[in-house]
Amino acid sequence: MRSTFTGIEISKRALFTQQAALTTTGHNISNANTAGYSRQVVNMVASKPLEYPGMMRSNVPGQMGQGVEFTSITRIREKFLDDQFRNENKQLGNYSIQNDTLDKLQAIVNEPTDTGIRSVLDKFWKSWTDLAKDPENVSGRKLVRENANALADAFNATSKQLSDLSNDLTSNIDVKANQINSLTTTISSLNNEIFRIEGLGKDNANDLRDQRDLLTDQLSKIVNISVVETPQGYTINMGNTNLVTGQTTTAVTAATLVTAMNSGNLNSGEVYGMIVSRDRYVADYQQQLDTLANSIANGQVQITIPAGSVIPDGSVLMVPTNNPTGPAYTPVTYSGPVANRTLASDLTVMVQGINGLHKLGYTFATPAAKGVDFFTAKTGATVTAATFQLNPVIANDPNYISTSMRTTGTAPNETAVKGNNTLALLISQLKDSKFSFNNGGTTNGAPSIMNGTLDDYFRSIVGQLGVQAQTTSRQTDNQKAMVDQIEDRRQSVSGVSLDEEMSNMIKFQHAYGAASRFMTTFDQILDKLINSTGVVGR
Numbered sequence: 001m002r003s004t005f006t007g008i009e010i011s012k013r014a015l016f017t018q019q020a021a022l023t024t025t026g027h028n029i030s031n032a033n034t035a036g037y038s039r040q041v042v043n044m045v046a047s048k049p050l051e052y053p054g055m056m057r058s059n060v061p062g063q064m065g066q067g068v069e070f071t072s073i074t075r076i077r078e079k080f081l082d083d084q085f086r087n088e089n090k091q092l093g094n095y096s097i098q099n100d101t102l103d104k105l106q107a108i109v110n111e112p113t114d115t116g117i118r119s120v121l122d123k124f125w126k127s128w129t130d131l132a133k134d135p136e137n138v139s140g141r142k143l144v145r146e147n148a149n150a151l152a153d154a155f156n157a158t159s160k161q162l163s164d165l166s167n168d169l170t171s172n173i174d175v176k177a178n179q180i181n182s183l184t185t186t187i188s189s190l191n192n193e194i195f196r197i198e199g200l201g202k203d204n205a206n207d208l209r210d211q212r213d214l215l216t217d218q219l220s221k222i223v224n225i226s227v228v229e230t231p232q233g234y235t236i237n238m239g240n241t242n243l244v245t246g247q248t249t250t251a252v253t254a255a256t257l258v259t260a261m262n263s264g265n266l267n268s269g270e271v272y273g274m275i276v277s278r279d280r281y282v283a284d285y286q287q288q289l290d291t292l293a294n295s296i297a298n299g300q301v302q303i304t305i306p307a308g309s310v311i312p313d314g315s316v317l318m319v320p321t322n323n324p325t326g327p328a329y330t331p332v333t334y335s336g337p338v339a340n341r342t343l344a345s346d347l348t349v350m351v352q353g354i355n356g357l358h359k360l361g362y363t364f365a366t367p368a369a370k371g372v373d374f375f376t377a378k379t380g381a382t383v384t385a386a387t388f389q390l391n392p393v394i395a396n397d398p399n400y401i402s403t404s405m406r407t408t409g410t411a412p413n414e415t416a417v418k419g420n421n422t423l424a425l426l427i428s429q430l431k432d433s434k435f436s437f438n439n440g441g442t443t444n445g446a447p448s449i450m451n452g453t454l455d456d457y458f459r460s461i462v463g464q465l466g467v468q469a470q471t472t473s474r475q476t477d478n479q480k481a482m483v484d485q486i487e488d489r490r491q492s493v494s495g496v497s498l499d500e501e502m503s504n505m506i507k508f509q510h511a512y513g514a515a516s517r518f519m520t521t522f523d524q525i526l527d528k529l530i531n532s533t534g535v536v537g538r
Helices: 008-028 079-109 117-133 136-199 205-224 256-263 270-298 353-358 392-396 422-432 454-494 498-533
Strands: 042-044 067-074 225-232 231-239 241-245 300-305 315-320 330-335 347-351 374-376 388-392
Touching: 008 042, 008 067, 008 315, 042 256, 042 353, 067 205, 079 136, 079 205, 079 225, 079 270, 079 454, 117 136, 117 422, 136 256, 136 270, 136 388, 136 392, 205 231, 205 270, 225 498, 270 374, 270 454, 300 353, 300 422, 315 374, 347 353, 347 422, 353 388, 353 422, 392 454, 422 454
Parallel strands: none
Antiparallel strands: 042 067, 225 231, 231 241, 300 347, 315 330, 315 347, 374 388
16 A cells, blocks of 8 residues: 655655755865866666555556656766877877976077087187188187187087086986886776775765876876776786786886887887886987087098198198998098108198097297197097087197198207198188088987087087977977867866856755755645544534
């Protein structure tokens, strides 16, 4: 039989259900701007009706409905979009870091400007041209010295900036390793909390799941990950390297991340971009800058010494053999009296950069003394951008700058012709001479030029850097547009629409009010039944 109080129970269920819906709507509105929050809904179903078929069933036609119940509160989330977002987010992290690094490299190289290495190098060559006009001028020698010091400072400063950038990237890899460990630890903790809550019954840990997904999204930008949900929670892998399994985590370090990249387990994300930026871009440009500095000092270059020049005693010149099957150059030693060391005709030779050419001239010393290395290394034997310096002997006394290739008298009274400018002219012409860059360096896997002028080589560095920066900027913009598009799709599914929530709030409010009115109506019916039945005629 139907209960007299069935209406009270139906209205009570309606009140409870609509109240839950209103509360959930308020929760959605409150978190409309919360990062990672997913819209929640109350799943309503009709209560089981009376009566079920059976032997004791009444003869009253039809089944009496018992109102409404809510079975669960669930969040609206689409796993496909989450996986797609994380798959694209890792590439955005990679391209963003590479783009940022190349922007910094462009600022370090600082070309084309009036304050970059090219400008300083041009002023250095110009000072030699000016000195060739008046080789005995002390001011001209000091100008050469100061421009040489400025060139050394430019190389040193640029090399230090590259070294600092490399160190910064290394430090950031350590920071990201700690961030990964922090995220994985928190995710494993959330796995445990979610397992405990949902394992007790039908409750869905919606807010904890949102927090876990937000942390997983953040992790996906740092390294490439794959996510699988199991009864114990998320299992997260980086390639074949496990990071999280339920409540268990695997800590990572900068060293393990580098190893993972070398093995192919780490193939995208911010950490991958940092390692690529440090070991490919920064290291390559450092190597090319070292090659440029060393080539200025000791690079192979072919020059023509004019007739009448006097080669310093004991000098060895590399003279072309013109033998296509044998060595390109053969050493020829010049020694003995001045007559034996004086060139009867122009002679083409190969020298070792400005140092080799500078040692073929004479200083103002008496008796005549050949020049010294113009540029030297601060430490070690190899001249690099970091160790590039003007020879301290010349820095202390510009009279040790060689400009002359003529002498008068004979040993031991041989003296340099101070007014001769042959060597100064030859050095100034090195600007347009083609050097052989034995260690041309690489840029992003592509070999740099091996032969050309110093300006050609430096221009190739600047050009390649510009192209790389433009490429990564385009890739970053494209990838960001892709990630934003997927995020917009996720928000269209999971995001909170205030307009929709306000509409729902009004709907649930009216339903609650109607349920309240229904309860009031049924209360009046019962009052009439209880208090008025059987009192007729009293």
